[in-house]
Amino acid sequence: MQNNMETQVRVNLENLQALKPQIQELKQVVGSYIHSVQDSIIKRRTEYQTKLSQLRSTETQLKLEIEMNKKLREQLLEELSSEMRNRDQSSVKYEEMKIQQEDLEKQRGEFNKQLEEIETLIATKIRQINEERDIMKNQTILVNDKLYQFEQLLGLRIEQSFADDDEIDNDETSEGDMITFIFRNIDPKDFSKEASFVFDPMNVKIISSEPPLPEETFTEAIDIFVKTKEIAYLWKYMRSSFQSLLVSSQ
Template sequence: MAGSKHGLEESIEEFEKLKPQMDSLRVKVQEHLKNIQSTLISKRATYEKALAELNNEERELDKKIRDFEKLEQQLRQEISKEIQDRDNSSMKVKEMKVQEEQLIEQTSKFQLDIDKVDEEIEKRLKEVTEERNTLTNQRTIIDDRTFQYEELLGMRIETGGENNQISFIFNNVDPDDFEREVYFVLDPNQYRIVETSPKLDEAAVTRIMDEFRSHKGISYLWRDMRKELAVAATNAKHS
Protein backbone atom coordinates (compact mmCIF):
# COMPACT_ATOMS: atom_id res chain seq x y z
CA MET A 1 0.00 0.00 0.00
CA ALA A 2 2.85 2.34 0.88
CA GLY A 3 4.51 1.46 -2.41
CA SER A 4 1.38 2.41 -4.35
CA LYS A 5 1.14 5.70 -2.51
CA HIS A 6 4.81 6.41 -3.18
CA GLY A 7 4.32 5.58 -6.88
CA LEU A 8 1.30 7.89 -7.04
CA GLU A 9 3.28 10.73 -5.49
CA GLU A 10 6.07 10.21 -8.02
CA SER A 11 3.52 10.25 -10.85
CA ILE A 12 2.06 13.52 -9.56
CA GLU A 13 5.54 15.02 -9.32
CA GLU A 14 6.31 13.90 -12.88
CA PHE A 15 3.02 15.39 -14.06
CA GLU A 16 3.85 18.71 -12.36
CA LYS A 17 7.24 18.71 -14.10
CA LEU A 18 5.53 18.14 -17.45
CA LYS A 19 3.10 21.06 -17.03
CA PRO A 20 5.55 23.71 -18.36
CA GLN A 21 6.28 21.50 -21.37
CA MET A 22 2.56 21.04 -22.00
CA ASP A 23 1.99 24.79 -21.73
CA SER A 24 4.83 25.36 -24.17
CA LEU A 25 3.35 22.78 -26.53
CA ARG A 26 -0.03 24.48 -26.39
CA VAL A 27 1.57 27.83 -27.22
CA LYS A 28 3.38 26.29 -30.19
CA VAL A 29 0.20 24.61 -31.39
CA GLN A 30 -1.68 27.91 -31.10
CA GLU A 31 1.06 29.60 -33.12
CA HIS A 32 0.87 26.82 -35.69
CA LEU A 33 -2.89 27.20 -35.90
CA LYS A 34 -2.45 30.94 -36.43
CA ASN A 35 -0.02 30.16 -39.26
CA ILE A 36 -2.58 27.79 -40.77
CA GLN A 37 -5.27 30.47 -40.44
CA SER A 38 -2.99 32.95 -42.20
CA THR A 39 -2.39 30.40 -44.93
CA LEU A 40 -6.12 29.86 -45.30
CA ILE A 41 -6.71 33.60 -45.59
CA SER A 42 -3.90 33.92 -48.13
CA LYS A 43 -5.18 31.01 -50.22
CA ARG A 44 -8.71 32.33 -50.05
CA ALA A 45 -7.49 35.67 -51.35
CA THR A 46 -5.65 33.87 -54.15
CA TYR A 47 -8.74 31.87 -55.04
CA GLU A 48 -10.92 34.97 -54.99
CA LYS A 49 -8.42 36.71 -57.28
CA ALA A 50 -8.48 33.72 -59.63
CA LEU A 51 -12.28 33.78 -59.63
CA ALA A 52 -12.24 37.49 -60.38
CA GLU A 53 -9.88 36.88 -63.30
CA LEU A 54 -12.15 34.13 -64.60
CA ASN A 55 -15.13 36.48 -64.33
CA ASN A 56 -13.22 39.10 -66.30
CA GLU A 57 -12.39 36.52 -68.96
CA GLU A 58 -16.03 35.50 -69.09
CA ARG A 59 -17.12 39.13 -69.55
CA GLU A 60 -14.58 39.57 -72.35
CA LEU A 61 -15.88 36.42 -74.03
CA ASP A 62 -19.45 37.67 -73.70
CA LYS A 63 -18.41 40.92 -75.38
CA LYS A 64 -16.72 39.00 -78.18
CA ILE A 65 -19.84 36.89 -78.59
CA ARG A 66 -22.00 40.00 -78.87
CA ASP A 67 -19.59 41.52 -81.38
CA PHE A 68 -19.59 38.30 -83.32
CA GLU A 69 -23.40 38.20 -83.29
CA LYS A 70 -23.47 41.75 -84.65
CA LEU A 71 -20.96 40.80 -87.32
CA GLU A 72 -22.97 37.70 -88.09
CA GLN A 73 -26.12 39.79 -88.42
CA GLN A 74 -24.36 42.23 -90.71
CA LEU A 75 -23.05 39.39 -92.83
CA ARG A 76 -26.48 37.82 -93.02
CA GLN A 77 -27.94 41.14 -94.11
CA GLU A 78 -25.26 41.52 -96.75
CA ILE A 79 -25.83 37.96 -97.92
CA SER A 80 -29.57 38.58 -98.06
CA LYS A 81 -29.00 41.72 -100.08
CA GLU A 82 -26.62 39.89 -102.39
CA ILE A 83 -29.20 37.15 -102.90
CA GLN A 84 -31.88 39.69 -103.73
CA ASP A 85 -29.59 41.52 -106.15
CA ARG A 86 -27.86 38.58 -107.69
CA ASP A 87 -28.13 37.86 -111.32
CA ASN A 88 -28.29 34.54 -113.03
CA SER A 89 -24.58 34.02 -112.76
CA SER A 90 -23.94 30.63 -111.21
CA MET A 91 -20.45 31.74 -110.13
CA LYS A 92 -21.95 34.46 -107.96
CA VAL A 93 -24.28 31.96 -106.39
CA LYS A 94 -21.40 29.60 -105.65
CA GLU A 95 -19.33 32.38 -104.05
CA MET A 96 -22.21 33.28 -101.78
CA LYS A 97 -22.65 29.67 -100.76
CA VAL A 98 -18.97 29.44 -99.89
CA GLN A 99 -19.28 32.56 -97.74
CA GLU A 100 -22.29 31.12 -95.98
CA GLU A 101 -20.52 27.82 -95.30
CA GLN A 102 -17.51 29.68 -93.93
CA LEU A 103 -19.76 31.70 -91.68
CA ILE A 104 -21.46 28.54 -90.37
CA GLU A 105 -18.08 26.90 -89.81
CA GLN A 106 -16.77 29.94 -87.94
CA THR A 107 -19.91 30.05 -85.83
CA SER A 108 -19.56 26.36 -84.91
CA LYS A 109 -15.88 26.76 -84.08
CA PHE A 110 -16.53 29.77 -81.90
CA GLN A 111 -19.28 27.91 -80.06
CA LEU A 112 -16.88 25.04 -79.39
CA ASP A 113 -14.35 27.52 -78.00
CA ILE A 114 -17.04 28.96 -75.73
CA ASP A 115 -18.00 25.49 -74.51
CA LYS A 116 -14.34 24.73 -73.70
CA VAL A 117 -14.00 27.95 -71.71
CA ASP A 118 -17.22 27.16 -69.81
CA GLU A 119 -15.89 23.70 -68.95
CA GLU A 120 -12.58 25.17 -67.78
CA ILE A 121 -14.36 27.73 -65.60
CA GLU A 122 -16.52 25.01 -64.06
CA LYS A 123 -13.47 22.83 -63.44
CA ARG A 124 -11.52 25.67 -61.81
CA LEU A 125 -14.47 26.57 -59.58
CA LYS A 126 -14.80 22.93 -58.50
CA GLU A 127 -11.08 22.73 -57.70
CA VAL A 128 -11.25 25.96 -55.67
CA THR A 129 -14.27 24.68 -53.73
CA GLU A 130 -12.67 21.30 -53.03
CA GLU A 131 -9.42 22.91 -51.89
CA ARG A 132 -11.28 25.35 -49.62
CA ASN A 133 -13.27 22.48 -48.09
CA THR A 134 -10.09 20.45 -47.57
CA LEU A 135 -8.33 23.32 -45.80
CA THR A 136 -11.39 23.92 -43.60
CA ASN A 137 -11.56 20.23 -42.67
CA GLN A 138 -7.83 20.14 -41.94
CA ARG A 139 -8.12 23.07 -39.57
CA THR A 140 -11.04 21.44 -37.75
CA ILE A 141 -9.12 18.17 -37.40
CA ILE A 142 -6.08 19.97 -36.05
CA ASP A 143 -8.20 21.94 -33.57
CA ASP A 144 -9.93 18.78 -32.31
CA ARG A 145 -7.08 16.28 -32.36
CA THR A 146 -3.86 18.13 -31.55
CA PHE A 147 -4.33 18.14 -27.78
CA GLN A 148 -5.33 14.45 -27.82
CA TYR A 149 -2.14 13.58 -29.67
CA GLU A 150 -0.09 15.67 -27.29
CA GLU A 151 -1.44 13.70 -24.36
CA LEU A 152 -1.64 10.19 -25.85
CA LEU A 153 1.34 10.12 -28.21
CA GLY A 154 3.72 12.57 -26.56
CA MET A 155 3.68 14.65 -29.73
CA ARG A 156 4.81 18.20 -30.33
CA ILE A 157 4.79 20.24 -33.53
CA GLU A 158 7.47 22.66 -34.68
CA THR A 159 7.19 24.90 -37.73
CA GLY A 160 9.48 27.16 -39.72
CA GLY A 161 12.67 26.61 -41.65
CA GLU A 162 12.86 26.08 -45.38
CA ASN A 163 9.47 26.25 -47.18
CA ASN A 164 7.64 26.46 -43.82
CA GLN A 165 8.31 22.78 -43.16
CA ILE A 166 6.52 21.17 -40.19
CA SER A 167 8.29 18.83 -37.76
CA PHE A 168 6.22 16.22 -35.85
CA ILE A 169 8.17 14.94 -32.83
CA PHE A 170 7.06 11.98 -30.67
CA ASN A 171 8.26 10.41 -27.43
CA ASN A 172 6.72 7.55 -25.42
CA VAL A 173 7.70 5.14 -28.22
CA ASP A 174 10.48 3.26 -26.39
CA PRO A 175 9.30 1.29 -23.31
CA ASP A 176 12.84 1.47 -21.94
CA ASP A 177 13.23 5.20 -22.46
CA PHE A 178 10.01 7.27 -22.60
CA GLU A 179 11.99 10.44 -23.21
CA ARG A 180 13.53 9.13 -26.43
CA GLU A 181 12.27 11.12 -29.42
CA VAL A 182 11.53 10.16 -33.01
CA TYR A 183 10.31 12.57 -35.67
CA PHE A 184 9.43 13.25 -39.28
CA VAL A 185 9.46 16.51 -41.27
CA LEU A 186 6.63 17.37 -43.69
CA ASP A 187 6.82 19.83 -46.60
CA PRO A 188 3.16 21.04 -46.66
CA ASN A 189 3.54 22.73 -50.05
CA GLN A 190 4.50 19.53 -51.87
CA TYR A 191 2.81 16.97 -49.56
CA ARG A 192 6.21 15.26 -49.13
CA ILE A 193 8.14 13.76 -46.19
CA VAL A 194 11.63 15.28 -46.42
CA GLU A 195 13.25 13.71 -43.34
CA THR A 196 12.68 11.01 -40.70
CA SER A 197 14.54 9.91 -37.59
CA PRO A 198 15.12 7.02 -37.41
CA LYS A 199 15.46 6.50 -41.18
CA LEU A 200 12.37 4.79 -42.65
CA ASP A 201 12.04 2.54 -45.65
CA GLU A 202 11.16 4.68 -48.69
CA ALA A 203 8.39 2.29 -49.74
CA ALA A 204 6.66 2.62 -46.34
CA VAL A 205 6.83 6.42 -46.50
CA THR A 206 5.50 6.42 -50.07
CA ARG A 207 2.58 4.17 -49.08
CA ILE A 208 1.63 6.38 -46.13
CA MET A 209 1.83 9.57 -48.22
CA ASP A 210 -0.26 8.02 -51.02
CA GLU A 211 -2.96 7.21 -48.45
CA PHE A 212 -2.70 10.72 -47.00
CA ARG A 213 -3.14 12.31 -50.44
CA SER A 214 -6.26 10.22 -51.00
CA HIS A 215 -8.07 10.97 -47.72
CA LYS A 216 -6.26 14.19 -46.59
CA GLY A 217 -6.66 13.09 -42.93
CA ILE A 218 -3.80 14.64 -40.94
CA SER A 219 -4.55 12.54 -37.85
CA TYR A 220 -4.07 9.34 -39.86
CA LEU A 221 -0.73 10.66 -41.11
CA TRP A 222 0.39 11.28 -37.51
CA ARG A 223 -0.74 7.82 -36.45
CA ASP A 224 0.79 5.88 -39.35
CA MET A 225 4.13 7.72 -39.28
CA ARG A 226 4.44 7.33 -35.48
CA LYS A 227 3.79 3.60 -35.82
CA GLU A 228 6.49 3.21 -38.50
CA LEU A 229 8.97 5.31 -36.50
CA ALA A 230 8.34 3.26 -33.34
CA VAL A 231 8.95 0.00 -35.21
CA ALA A 232 12.13 1.37 -36.79
CA ALA A 233 13.39 2.62 -33.42
CA THR A 234 12.77 -0.78 -31.78
CA ASN A 235 14.45 -2.67 -34.64
CA ALA A 236 17.47 -0.36 -34.53
CA LYS A 237 17.86 -0.92 -30.80
CA HIS A 238 17.80 -4.72 -31.15
CA SER A 239 19.95 -4.93 -34.29
Protein backbone atom coordinates (compact mmCIF):
# COMPACT_ATOMS: atom_id res chain seq x y z
CA MET A 1 0.00 0.00 0.00
CA GLN A 2 2.85 2.38 0.77
CA ASN A 3 4.35 1.67 -2.65
CA ASN A 4 1.04 2.55 -4.26
CA MET A 5 0.93 5.85 -2.39
CA GLU A 6 4.49 6.67 -3.37
CA THR A 7 3.68 5.83 -6.97
CA GLN A 8 0.61 8.07 -6.90
CA VAL A 9 2.61 10.94 -5.37
CA ARG A 10 5.27 10.54 -8.04
CA VAL A 11 2.63 10.55 -10.78
CA ASN A 12 1.05 13.69 -9.32
CA LEU A 13 4.42 15.43 -9.21
CA GLU A 14 5.10 14.49 -12.82
CA ASN A 15 1.68 15.81 -13.86
CA LEU A 16 2.35 19.05 -12.00
CA GLN A 17 5.75 19.35 -13.66
CA ALA A 18 4.11 18.88 -17.07
CA LEU A 19 1.70 21.71 -16.34
CA LYS A 20 4.44 24.20 -15.45
CA PRO A 21 4.91 25.51 -19.05
CA GLN A 22 1.17 26.11 -19.34
CA ILE A 23 1.10 27.85 -15.95
CA GLN A 24 4.07 30.01 -16.96
CA GLU A 25 2.38 30.88 -20.28
CA LEU A 26 -0.83 31.79 -18.40
CA LYS A 27 1.16 34.04 -16.06
CA GLN A 28 2.75 35.79 -19.06
CA VAL A 29 -0.65 36.31 -20.74
CA VAL A 30 -2.20 37.68 -17.54
CA GLY A 31 0.85 39.87 -16.91
CA SER A 32 0.72 41.22 -20.46
CA TYR A 33 -2.98 41.99 -20.15
CA ILE A 34 -2.56 43.72 -16.79
CA HIS A 35 0.30 45.77 -18.27
CA SER A 36 -1.94 46.72 -21.21
CA VAL A 37 -4.75 47.75 -18.84
CA GLN A 38 -2.32 49.79 -16.73
CA ASP A 39 -0.97 51.55 -19.82
CA SER A 40 -4.52 52.32 -20.93
CA ILE A 41 -5.40 53.70 -17.49
CA ILE A 42 -2.25 55.85 -17.43
CA LYS A 43 -3.05 57.17 -20.91
CA ARG A 44 -6.62 58.04 -19.95
CA ARG A 45 -5.45 59.63 -16.70
CA THR A 46 -2.98 61.80 -18.62
CA GLU A 47 -5.69 62.82 -21.09
CA TYR A 48 -8.04 63.62 -18.23
CA GLN A 49 -5.41 65.72 -16.44
CA THR A 50 -4.74 67.61 -19.69
CA LYS A 51 -8.45 68.28 -20.20
CA LEU A 52 -8.82 69.34 -16.58
CA SER A 53 -5.84 71.70 -16.88
CA GLN A 54 -7.33 73.24 -20.02
CA LEU A 55 -10.69 73.61 -18.32
CA ARG A 56 -9.11 75.30 -15.30
CA SER A 57 -7.30 77.70 -17.60
CA THR A 58 -10.55 78.43 -19.42
CA GLU A 59 -12.36 78.81 -16.12
CA THR A 60 -9.77 81.34 -14.90
CA GLN A 61 -10.09 83.34 -18.11
CA LEU A 62 -13.88 83.26 -17.95
CA LYS A 63 -13.82 84.40 -14.33
CA LEU A 64 -11.61 87.33 -15.31
CA GLU A 65 -14.04 88.23 -18.07
CA ILE A 66 -16.94 87.96 -15.64
CA GLU A 67 -15.16 90.27 -13.21
CA MET A 68 -14.42 92.76 -15.99
CA ASN A 69 -18.05 92.63 -17.12
CA LYS A 70 -19.23 93.16 -13.56
CA LYS A 71 -16.99 96.21 -13.20
CA LEU A 72 -18.17 97.52 -16.54
CA ARG A 73 -21.76 96.99 -15.51
CA GLU A 74 -21.15 98.87 -12.26
CA GLN A 75 -19.52 101.65 -14.24
CA LEU A 76 -22.48 101.79 -16.61
CA LEU A 77 -24.91 101.82 -13.71
CA GLU A 78 -22.97 104.65 -12.12
CA GLU A 79 -23.02 106.54 -15.39
CA LEU A 80 -26.72 105.86 -15.69
CA SER A 81 -27.34 107.12 -12.18
CA SER A 82 -25.23 110.19 -12.84
CA GLU A 83 -27.05 110.88 -16.09
CA MET A 84 -30.39 110.45 -14.39
CA ARG A 85 -29.38 112.89 -11.64
CA ASN A 86 -28.36 115.46 -14.22
CA ARG A 87 -31.36 114.88 -16.42
CA ASP A 88 -33.59 117.26 -14.55
CA GLN A 89 -31.02 120.04 -14.81
CA SER A 90 -31.82 120.59 -18.45
CA SER A 91 -35.24 120.09 -19.96
CA VAL A 92 -33.74 120.57 -23.43
CA LYS A 93 -31.76 117.35 -23.09
CA TYR A 94 -34.61 115.33 -21.64
CA GLU A 95 -35.39 113.27 -24.74
CA GLU A 96 -31.74 112.63 -25.44
CA MET A 97 -31.18 111.45 -21.90
CA LYS A 98 -34.22 109.19 -22.13
CA ILE A 99 -32.78 107.48 -25.20
CA GLN A 100 -29.43 107.07 -23.47
CA GLN A 101 -31.15 105.58 -20.46
CA GLU A 102 -32.94 103.04 -22.61
CA ASP A 103 -29.68 102.13 -24.34
CA LEU A 104 -27.93 101.69 -21.02
CA GLU A 105 -30.76 99.53 -19.69
CA LYS A 106 -30.57 97.41 -22.82
CA GLN A 107 -26.80 97.04 -22.45
CA ARG A 108 -27.21 96.05 -18.83
CA GLY A 109 -29.70 93.34 -19.84
CA GLU A 110 -27.29 92.04 -22.48
CA PHE A 111 -24.41 91.96 -20.00
CA ASN A 112 -26.55 90.07 -17.48
CA LYS A 113 -27.49 87.53 -20.14
CA GLN A 114 -23.84 87.07 -21.15
CA LEU A 115 -22.84 86.56 -17.52
CA GLU A 116 -25.52 83.90 -17.07
CA GLU A 117 -24.41 82.10 -20.24
CA ILE A 118 -20.76 82.11 -19.15
CA GLU A 119 -21.62 80.81 -15.68
CA THR A 120 -23.81 78.07 -17.20
CA LEU A 121 -21.00 77.09 -19.58
CA ILE A 122 -18.50 76.78 -16.73
CA ALA A 123 -20.89 74.64 -14.67
CA THR A 124 -21.61 72.38 -17.66
CA LYS A 125 -17.93 71.82 -18.50
CA ILE A 126 -17.06 71.05 -14.88
CA ARG A 127 -19.94 68.58 -14.65
CA GLN A 128 -18.87 66.85 -17.88
CA ILE A 129 -15.28 66.47 -16.64
CA ASN A 130 -16.49 65.06 -13.31
CA GLU A 131 -18.82 62.60 -15.06
CA GLU A 132 -16.03 61.38 -17.38
CA ARG A 133 -13.67 61.00 -14.43
CA ASP A 134 -16.23 59.02 -12.41
CA ILE A 135 -17.04 56.72 -15.36
CA MET A 136 -13.35 55.93 -15.99
CA LYS A 137 -12.70 55.39 -12.28
CA ASN A 138 -15.72 53.10 -11.83
CA GLN A 139 -14.97 51.07 -14.95
CA THR A 140 -11.34 50.58 -13.92
CA ILE A 141 -12.29 49.42 -10.42
CA LEU A 142 -15.00 47.07 -11.71
CA VAL A 143 -12.74 45.46 -14.31
CA ASN A 144 -9.81 44.98 -11.93
CA ASP A 145 -12.00 43.54 -9.14
CA LYS A 146 -13.90 41.04 -11.30
CA LEU A 147 -11.38 40.13 -14.00
CA TYR A 148 -9.67 37.07 -12.53
CA GLN A 149 -12.80 35.68 -10.90
CA PHE A 150 -14.91 35.72 -14.04
CA GLU A 151 -12.12 34.55 -16.31
CA GLN A 152 -12.22 31.33 -14.30
CA LEU A 153 -15.99 31.00 -13.82
CA LEU A 154 -17.15 32.01 -17.30
CA GLY A 155 -14.21 30.86 -19.43
CA LEU A 156 -13.68 34.52 -20.25
CA ARG A 157 -10.80 36.07 -22.20
CA ILE A 158 -10.37 39.82 -22.69
CA GLU A 159 -8.53 41.43 -25.59
CA GLN A 160 -7.95 44.94 -26.84
CA SER A 161 -10.05 45.45 -29.97
CA PHE A 162 -9.56 47.47 -33.14
CA ALA A 163 -12.96 48.59 -34.44
CA ASP A 164 -13.76 49.26 -38.10
CA ASP A 165 -14.26 52.88 -39.13
CA ASP A 166 -17.97 52.35 -39.76
CA GLU A 167 -18.39 51.03 -36.21
CA ILE A 168 -17.08 54.25 -34.67
CA ASP A 169 -19.73 56.96 -34.35
CA ASN A 170 -18.13 59.16 -31.72
CA ASP A 171 -15.26 61.58 -32.35
CA GLU A 172 -13.81 60.82 -28.91
CA THR A 173 -13.61 57.05 -29.57
CA SER A 174 -10.47 55.65 -31.19
CA GLU A 175 -9.68 52.13 -32.37
CA GLY A 176 -7.67 51.28 -29.28
CA ASP A 177 -10.55 52.12 -26.94
CA MET A 178 -12.53 48.97 -27.82
CA ILE A 179 -12.47 45.82 -25.66
CA THR A 180 -13.44 42.34 -26.89
CA PHE A 181 -14.83 39.83 -24.35
CA ILE A 182 -14.48 36.22 -25.55
CA PHE A 183 -16.36 33.31 -23.88
CA ARG A 184 -15.44 29.62 -24.03
CA ASN A 185 -17.30 26.50 -22.86
CA ILE A 186 -20.72 27.84 -23.84
CA ASP A 187 -21.70 25.02 -26.21
CA PRO A 188 -22.00 21.62 -24.44
CA LYS A 189 -21.55 19.90 -27.81
CA ASP A 190 -18.37 21.77 -28.67
CA PHE A 191 -16.38 23.24 -25.76
CA SER A 192 -13.86 24.75 -28.16
CA LYS A 193 -16.49 27.02 -29.72
CA GLU A 194 -16.16 30.67 -28.76
CA ALA A 195 -18.56 33.61 -28.65
CA SER A 196 -17.55 37.25 -28.30
CA PHE A 197 -18.76 40.83 -28.20
CA VAL A 198 -17.03 44.20 -28.68
CA PHE A 199 -17.56 46.78 -25.91
CA ASP A 200 -16.97 50.55 -26.13
CA PRO A 201 -16.18 51.66 -22.52
CA MET A 202 -16.01 55.38 -23.30
CA ASN A 203 -19.55 55.49 -24.73
CA VAL A 204 -20.81 52.55 -22.63
CA LYS A 205 -22.26 50.53 -25.52
CA ILE A 206 -21.89 47.16 -27.24
CA ILE A 207 -20.70 47.55 -30.84
CA SER A 208 -21.11 44.02 -32.22
CA SER A 209 -21.10 40.31 -31.36
CA GLU A 210 -20.13 36.97 -32.90
CA PRO A 211 -22.40 35.10 -33.35
CA PRO A 212 -24.67 38.11 -34.00
CA LEU A 213 -27.22 38.91 -31.29
CA PRO A 214 -30.27 41.20 -31.67
CA GLU A 215 -29.79 44.90 -30.97
CA GLU A 216 -32.39 44.55 -28.21
CA THR A 217 -30.02 42.18 -26.39
CA PHE A 218 -27.25 44.82 -26.49
CA THR A 219 -29.63 47.45 -25.13
CA GLU A 220 -30.82 45.21 -22.29
CA ALA A 221 -27.24 44.28 -21.37
CA ILE A 222 -26.19 47.94 -21.17
CA ASP A 223 -29.30 48.78 -19.10
CA ILE A 224 -28.32 46.06 -16.62
CA PHE A 225 -24.75 47.38 -16.46
CA VAL A 226 -25.86 50.99 -15.92
CA LYS A 227 -28.36 50.01 -13.21
CA THR A 228 -26.07 47.65 -11.27
CA LYS A 229 -22.74 49.43 -11.91
CA GLU A 230 -21.29 45.87 -12.02
CA ILE A 231 -19.61 44.69 -15.22
CA ALA A 232 -19.99 41.12 -13.94
CA TYR A 233 -23.72 41.29 -14.61
CA LEU A 234 -23.02 42.45 -18.15
CA TRP A 235 -20.74 39.46 -18.75
CA LYS A 236 -23.26 37.05 -17.21
CA TYR A 237 -26.17 38.37 -19.29
CA MET A 238 -24.22 38.26 -22.57
CA ARG A 239 -22.94 34.72 -21.89
CA SER A 240 -26.50 33.55 -21.15
CA SER A 241 -27.72 35.20 -24.38
CA PHE A 242 -25.04 33.39 -26.40
CA GLN A 243 -26.00 30.07 -24.80
CA SER A 244 -29.69 30.62 -25.58
CA LEU A 245 -28.85 31.46 -29.19
CA LEU A 246 -26.73 28.34 -29.63
CA VAL A 247 -29.36 26.07 -28.06
CA SER A 248 -32.15 27.50 -30.23
CA SER A 249 -30.09 27.02 -33.40
CA GLN A 250 -29.39 23.34 -32.75
